[in-house]
Amino acid sequence: MMAADPRPMLTPQQATEVTQQLYGVTVREITTLPSYIDQNYLVEDKEGSKYVLKIMNSKESEETTVLGLQTHAMSFLHQHGIPTQTAMPTTTGQLMSMEEIDCGQGAQTYCVRLLTYLPGATVAKSPVTTHDLYNLGKLAATLNKTLLQLSSPNLDVLQRGNILWDMQNVPLVEGYLSLMDGDPLQDVIRAVIQQFQSHVQPKISNFQKGIIHGDLSDQNIIVTPLTNGHHEVSGILDFSMLTIGCHVYDLAIMIMYIMLQNPSPMDVGGALLAGWESVMLLNDDERDCLFLMVLGRLCQSLVYGRYNVSKYPDNKEYILTTAKSGTLILYKLLELGKREVERKWFTDASTFKQVIHVSL
Template sequence: MSNFFSLPKISKGRGFDPEFINEAEMSKDEVIEIAFHMGQLCGRFHQVMKTFDYDVERASAHHNPFQAENTSIFEKKLAYVKDSSMRNQLRNYINVFKEQFLPRLSELRKGFIHGDISDTNIILQEGPKDSGQAGKHWRICGLIDLEDCGYSYIVGELGICTAYVMLRAASVEADPVEASRQTIQGYQTIQSLSAEEKEVLFYVVTSRMAVSYVSASFECFLEPENSVYLFVHAKNIPTVLKALKDYGRDEIDEIWFGGA
């Protein structure tokens, strides 16, 4: 079972008025279902932000080291990854990202992004089940943690969202590649990706895995007593990277985009 934030009780008298927020246990199938909705959420956010009135210069000035274009920053912290094989693997993903993504920035769309659309930043509400449906039916009813909002690359945000969905799927032994497919398909029901964005998305996802693992390793060095919490996502990264490697880039693209 996996944990997401959920709203166990909604006041009927005055609309949306939860008494408290706790964690909801979810099955493999429920996590895969939520993956599709997370993709839609990401797409809706980008769609709505097209009409949002904001200062582009000010939004661009907001520095978030975890935005895709800042991946290279974490190269200096690779030394904190204890396992040498894992360290070399992550270095390779970062290098490939620098070669395949960074030179194409001028081809990619930018917009106002949330900065961290992940499973830990959504609020879920349990809804009525479809006829014959096993388990629970969830809908996303909120998105929290807006401190990383800024003006950046649209595909970078989708890559971050996809990476976290894959890690959540791996945590319940669901298929992370199927979860990623659902996320990307969900996104494209709201907003289409350009050909250029499709070509670089794989590199964004793998580089985000690398960044998350390196960051968690560095934070564990600083706060070893909090290692369990700090590795809550990162512990599943080797599993997801192996799945991506086993499929290969070309087959992953076929799964995500169907040759389109």
């Protein structure tokens, strides 16, 4: 017997009823928002106020302590001036509610939260400038630095080194490479994994550690345009990968995803790096491993994307977002090589710092 699909698949009618019952909100309009394996609805009430109804998949909904910490972290960051969503209380004062719902394959329990709505478009869909990227790098490092002050008796549950997507687990990609049999990309990815194992893994113990977002992708950062052609970050979304890890992972993840949609992908790293280092300096080992971490995350995304499409073919377009340009960027980075790419990133970052300093 096949296991039930963990993804919530509430109909708009079910989502409307849940919102009204739990939050006392009279729903005027409800529309679906994209998601990987959770479910998001944009909800508008009769006064015109907007919210996001987030329904977690049934597997992650079992980890109530982790979900509680994610909710707490979002609120903590919001209080410290980071643009994050916060959870609205239910009519009984709960910030999250475990709901048993039947989506057509028997009742499963899903964690439901109604989050504040943040306006803007994803970085993936916005023509961001290098100046915007500098500010984004700065904000991401500030987020990491702020999370160092987060306190809770349950912080140890964020030791989630078993997450497949965790950067330290890049070598686990090897176990999924059979999906790519016959694809020349398979050997390229295998070679990247070997370099990661020999070059990055021995140095991870020297990386600076703390609580990290874990998934600062171009889909999880939203911006709004300013009148001068630049953008400001209006939201950091989706804290489901919140974990205790190495700060530099967040930087590498951001560089990799933002390169995907950028018309000048090679200019992304330096701008993000300059912004990041205006708040949190990398040490020598982190600088030396940044290139291979960007490659490692790219390999994770390409391989796990293909794996998840085999499980959830109906969500193929969203899951394979990386595949469109990711393969080309992987080849481009490897063609230029570690030394050349690092030279560009670090030179650009240093030039950027001087320009920013002068403009201040």
